[in-house]
Amino acid sequence: MDDDSIVFHGTLSQLLAKVESGEMIPKLQASHAPMCKFFTAYYVINGIRHVVPLVHGPTGCPLYMSDIVRTRECCEERGVPLEPTACTTLDESNVIYGGEGKLLEAVKEADKKYHPDLIVILSCCCSGIIGDDVESIAREAEEQVNCRVLALRSEGFGGDFRSGYEDAFKLIMELMEPPKKKVKGTVNILGARWGPTLTEFNEDMEEVKRLLGEMGVTINAVIAGGCTVDEIKRAREVELNASWCYDWGQKLGDIMQERFGIPYSKTGQPYGLRATKEWMLGIARPMGLEDKALEVIERETEQVQPYLDYLHEALNGKTAIIEISEFPGPIRALSLARMVEEFGAHPVVINVHPYTIKERMPSIKFLLETGVNPEIILTKGLFRLGSFRSSKETEDELEAIVRKYEDPIFFGNSARYPPCPVVNLTLLNPAFQPQYGFRGIKNIAALVRQALEYKDLPRSKLLRGMLYGPK
Template sequence: IVVLSCCCSGITGDDVETVAQTAAREVDARVIAVRSEGFGGDFRSGYEDAFRVLMDLMEPRGEAGIIRGTVNIIGAREGPTYTEWTQDLDEIERLVYAIGAKINGVLCGGCTVEQIRRAPSAELNASWCYDWGQKLGDLMEERFGVPYARTGQPYGLRATEEWIMGVAVPLGLEERARELVRQETAAVAREVETLRRCFEGKTALIEITEFPGPIRALSLASMAEEFGAHPIIVNFHPYTVKERLPSIKFLLGRGQNPEVILTRGLFSLGSFRSSSETEAEVEMIAAQYDDAIYLGSPLRQPGCPQMNMTTITGYPQYGYQGIRNMARLMRTGLEQASRPRSKLFRSVLYG
């Protein structure tokens, strides 16, 4: 049983931890408390605080032993609201099983209590998203001694291979993993050529400011550069820089340092995505380049070829399946670039 504190209990100072301890003595169940009042922190800090509490359910590694060839996927954010493309997890699971490893559980995204309990027995932790997984990986490594594969998001060929090898090498599955990479790379050769043709020599304007998160923008920038484009991230919101500093330092250490442009509309009150000022600024930025392509929200009308990277669900962007999907998306976006956008839709959004 998990007791969640709300704003009211937080304001009045209710001791939910003691309430949970008292309840545990009166019922035949484990009772834990998670401080979750909205004013107590942001989404990210609440996620990490909740994970710290769930770690109390985990059994020490020595008691259960290490399950060889087994990994935890950490950093998942599945819940009532749509916070991630769960289809990316399907591709990650496929790659893990393809190299001969197994998954204990996805922490904490739809896993069972039993999978949480035996999580320290996994041989390795691997991240769904380094940004969300790195803190959890550090916590479990410090407390239980579980190694953590520090890899970025598997966007494009290079990052996907790095993710696979980051998991395979510590598990002693390097040879099988390299064969998988060879086969999968050959299988997407046509799509890779499509991506090179679509990106080569272009300026890729990337705006992933809200869903599914700005770290995706950094991963897309890396992929765009891999295929020959000059990436520019538009509106990497300043408040995300501080909370994501460990992840940003990690990416900088891997050689990722794309150009970033912050528009004035970003600092306006309200949602900058629907701000007419920001829309005008994005259009102005796109007009400065003869070869611009836009990767981001379908709500924008930048006046250049545009790829929807934020609301198309059901199609993973991770791994080799992601390469297939994005090649199709890029090809369609370029082919349909001359089609007129709705003036009515624009007036509804931006006035």
């Protein structure tokens, strides 16, 4: 590979230093620009059952949310009952004279029509620019309807994508009532933010619930991954908050610890044996369940020992090329890097965009503290096309990178065509879910075995040509 194609080659800590200094942040926003504050705020609110997100803006703003997120991803693909997304449909007159009156009427209509447990007003760029007082309208409307009404300033220009979900999590805290009692042996799982959509794997959550149940721990709420308003109201009654993903749960966990005194277990994602042990003990120790957790860990480890042995045998000495394109996402990619290193492979993570490092700075620093510091390569294709999606340019660069390493194995999107075994980690591979915990160890071992046993089978040149054009 021509070295001119590589923009950065170093470790995660070195990339972090360049991002903090501003050296690696492109000035031009292109298709790599992350979701705006409105999008991520909506995704958090969408994770609450029987809630009506009320978008205060023109009709186009909620289109993607209602059509793609709620209708396709939740209802059609996950079998979740379809719930509405409402909109005030601001027009030119409202932009000139204000839309607060229209917003008040929309809240009352949504309550009468849908009878929800909660209505959340979400401002968009339009209502944010004209300065409508959504908070005052929410307070006024709540006195006239039969449910809670909250307002969130989520106009896209009002912050980055991270501030959207963090502000939404803070808003949810307004629903948390003073505890009537402390329920021993209960936890909240923090950090799910899309609800019943494709980024929150039901199978991973089922494994989390299973392991907690084996330790004698009950989940009060998964905030906000399909939880109810009542579960959020009871959230302060738990013994402990634990993370679904440290990156997304960290802010809410820290605030609830500071404001309510609820301890927060700070652990990474349970990929592989070592991280799974840490995740379980991070919950068990503050709850006085360490002995029980160790008993479960010993039993579960014995059951998956053949799979652990196979992963050591299969990955030891290899170079694991891990890419975040389509899946598994930046934090999962780094968690995978730690896992493959545990089994003797050398991890190389490709094209973690500097925006990802900037927006997830606390989590990146946390991972570095836990010893996660893999080799990182950024290519020109990432910056030129600016997309996390696979492209002809990034495919060519990936193929060239793989040829530079001895005994490589690729973890990522099965639509890639590197000259090495491909471990298919895409979302649409349900037969090999979950990837968390002990069951995840079995599934990842099966995926690795599949990749190595069928590595010599020819792959479709026609499909490659359709995806990336002729060589």
